[in-house]
Structure formats: C-alpha cells, structure tokens
Amino acid sequence: MPPVEIIFNTLTGLVLLIYWGVAFTILYHLTRFGIGVQPKRLSAIFLLGSVILSATAVIFFMKVDINSLISL
Numbered sequence: 771m772p773p774v775e776i777i778f779n780t781l782t783g784l785v786l787l788i789y790w791g792v793a794f795t796i797l798y799h800l801t802r803f804g805i806g807v808q809p810k811r812l813s814a815i816f817l818l819g820s821v822i823l824s825a826t827a828v829i830f831f832m833k834v835d836i837n838s839l840i841s842l
Contacts, residue, residue, distance in 0.1 A: 774840050775836050778836050786824065786827070790820075790824070793820045800813035
C-alpha cells in the first residue's frame with residue numbers, strides 16, 4: 771500500500787485540477803459568449819480571484835504536516 775502522503779497529495783492535486791478545469795470553462799464561456807464589456811470585466815475579476823484562491827490553498831497545503839493529521 772502506498773504511503774498516506776502520496777495518496778493525500780494525489781487527491782489534493784486532483785481536486786486542484788478539477789477546480790481549474792471548471793474555472794477555465796467559466797472563463798471561456800464568459801469571454802466567448804458574453805455580449806459587451808461587462809462579461810469580460812467579470813471574467814478578469816473571476817480569474818484574479820481564482821489565482822489568489824489557488825495560491826492561498828497551495829501555500830497553506832505546503833505548511834500542513836500530514837503525519838500529524840493521520841496518526842496510524
């Protein structure tokens with residue numbers, strides 16, 4: 771059985787990948803099918819918020835000690 775850290779890191783990476791897939795889909799549809807300037811502004815704000823949220827999640831994830839969360 772693989773170590774718990776590898777399983778935890780893989781699941782976290784998968785969640786982050788799914789999040790960015792959904793964010794890309796939203797951004798694409800806002801910029802491609804939006805009429806006028808307002809949807810493009812909203813997509814820029816959404817992109818900035820997504821980047822900040824992802825960076826914060828990665829920084830906090832790097833500081834977590836996985837062994838202390840799961841005591842076997």
